[in-house]
Amino acid sequence: ADKKMWGGRFAEGTAASMEAYSESVSFDRLLYAEDIRGSQAHARVLAKQGFLTEAEAKTLCDGLDQVKAEIESGDFEWKTEMEDVHMNIESRLTDIIGPLGGKLHTARSRNDQVALDFRLHVGARLAGWQQALSMLVEVFVTRAEEHKETMLPGCTHFQPAQPVSLAHHLLAYCQMFKRDHERVTDCLKRVRVMPLGAAALAGTTHPVNPQAVADDLGIGEIFANSMDAVSDRDFVLEAVFAGSLVMAHLSRMCEEIIIWANPNFGYVKLPDQYSTGSSIMPQKKNPDACEIMRGKTGRVVGSLMGLLVLIKGLPMTYNRDMQEDKEPFFDADKTVSASLTIMADMFKQIEFVPEKMAATVKRGFLNATELADYLAAKGVPFREAHHITGAVVAHAEQKGVGIEDLDLAELKQFSGDINDDVFGVLDYAAAIERRTSPGGTGPASVAKQIDTLKGWLKIV
Numbered sequence: 001a002d003k004k005m006w007g008g009r010f011a012e013g014t015a016a017s018m019e020a021y022s023e024s025v026s027f028d029r030l031l032y033a034e035d036i037r038g039s040q041a042h043a044r045v046l047a048k049q050g051f052l053t054e055a056e057a058k059t060l061c062d063g064l065d066q067v068k069a070e071i072e073s074g075d076f077e078w079k080t081e082m083e084d085v086h087m088n089i090e091s092r093l094t095d096i097i098g099p100l101g102g103k104l105h106t107a108r109s110r111n112d113q114v115a116l117d118f119r120l121h122v123g124a125r126l127a128g129w130q131q132a133l134s135m136l137v138e139v140f141v142t143r144a145e146e147h148k149e150t151m152l153p154g155c156t157h158f159q160p161a162q163p164v165s166l167a168h169h170l171l172a173y174c175q176m177f178k179r180d181h182e183r184v185t186d187c188l189k190r191v192r193v194m195p196l197g198a199a200a201l202a203g204t205t206h207p208v209n210p211q212a213v214a215d216d217l218g219i220g221e222i223f224a225n226s227m228d229a230v231s232d233r234d235f236v237l238e239a240v241f242a243g244s245l246v247m248a249h250l251s252r253m254c255e256e257i258i259i260w261a262n263p264n265f266g267y268v269k270l271p272d273q274y275s276t277g278s279s280i281m282p283q284k285k286n287p288d289a290c291e292i293m294r295g296k297t298g299r300v301v302g303s304l305m306g307l308l309v310l311i312k313g314l315p316m317t318y319n320r321d322m323q324e325d326k327e328p329f330f331d332a333d334k335t336v337s338a339s340l341t342i343m344a345d346m347f348k349q350i351e352f353v354p355e356k357m358a359a360t361v362k363r364g365f366l367n368a369t370e371l372a373d374y375l376a377a378k379g380v381p382f383r384e385a386h387h388i389t390g391a392v393v394a395h396a397e398q399k400g401v402g403i404e405d406l407d408l409a410e411l412k413q414f415s416g417d418i419n420d421d422v423f424g425v426l427d428y429a430a431a432i433e434r435r436t437s438p439g440g441t442g443p444a445s446v447a448k449q450i451d452t453l454k455g456w457l458k459i460v
């Protein structure tokens with residue numbers, strides 16, 4: 001029993017099944033670099049506070065560097081019986097430098113240690129998400145700039161509604177991903193809080209200096225309450241929520257790409273690199289990257305749900321249940337990071353087919369609102385103008401033509417207010433150009449959106 005670090009009061013060893021059941025080193029070894037970084041800061045500050053000599057702190061830090069080198073070269077032997085990453089590292093450190101290694105854990109508990117390691121890790125990964133998010137926005141802005149003149153049938157209820165520029169549509173996604181970026185910035189404020197010094201739960205009698213540890217690690221803030229410091233997992237839930245929303249946004253984009261790639265739409269041609277074929281149907285080109293991304297969204301949302309259920313019944317403070325907080329984050333991180341990169345790379349290569357988009361714009365009475373607005377501008381109450389236009393649409397539909405294909409005499413039967421100038425208004429491209437309202441699909445608004453996003457990309 002005494003081979004366990006905590007084994008002093010135990011007469012019997014752990015059951016093999018319990019050891020396998022409770023270990024976390026198989027996954028939390030991912031935190032080794034943060035664990036070592038945190039321990040080195042802890043040792044330096046213990047010296048600063050006069051608890052260790054400078055020489056002792058140096059020996060500890062050098063020993064930890066050696067452990068790190070062993071891990072990175074693949075020479076490190078991870079031991080399940082050492083439970084987790086923290087005890088594996090500390091135990092190896094003591095092998096290397098002797099009993100001094102045992103002083104490292106002074107004024108510290110694994111409860112505040114794991115909170116620090118995980119916060120450092122989540123913080124670093126969220127910074128990675130932000131980089132990937134801004135790369136994605138950059139790709140979308142570039143594609144939008146190429147398609148300022150491309151007409152797309154804008155939809156509501158997924159039914160043809162009004163013409164918009166493809167640029168405007170893509171810029172809408174930029175806003176989603178920009179908000180995701182901002183959400184992560186906000187989340188980081190709560191991730192970057194330094195919990196070391198809370199010890200097990202109540203604080204410590206040793207002369208710790210949490211602010212000095214925070215400064216050493218380049219984290220601004222320290223915990224306010226030692227019990228909260230070891231029991232708080234809000235930061236990881238928020239991070240996985242931010243990731244879930246990123247995935248939901250990507251998934252919406254995927255859904256559209258899948259629809260657009262269907263030959264009945266034919267708005268896009270997918271890059272070969274991100275498509276697959278069928279083993280039986282030789283003509284097939286399937287949008288698998290988008291489908292997988294849409295599917296993996298469920299996985300990340302599942303991680304979020306898992307975390308919410310994990311914490312909902314936990315009494316103060318640290319509970320071993322909380323060890324289950326790591327894998328959902330690791331898994332979500334893997335998915336979010338890969339999805340952002342793949343979407344950016346795929347979107348660079350997607351080929352748009354403006355003729356196909358223009359053809360559908362002309363098939364769905366997308367200029368009906370123009371006619372109603374035209375009549376309203378002539379003084380017809382909008383409700384009445386709407387009704388008149390509805391009758392025009394029904395008439396054109398029956399003839400199998402567009403509103404613009406009807407001649408003036410025909411149109412006049414519906415309203416005497418319709419004159420020759422109506423045809424300029426019914427023009428689809430004009431419908432886009434005339435939408436000069438702020439944030440609308442008009443060219444000035446689109447240009448402004450592109451400018452603003454480019455400015456934003458420079459500062460993030």
Ligand code: ARG
Binds near residue numbers: 024028084111323324
């Ligand atoms: N492996 C544990 C975790 O991830 C570390 C903290 C364990 N603390 C304890 N008192 N058992 O949560």
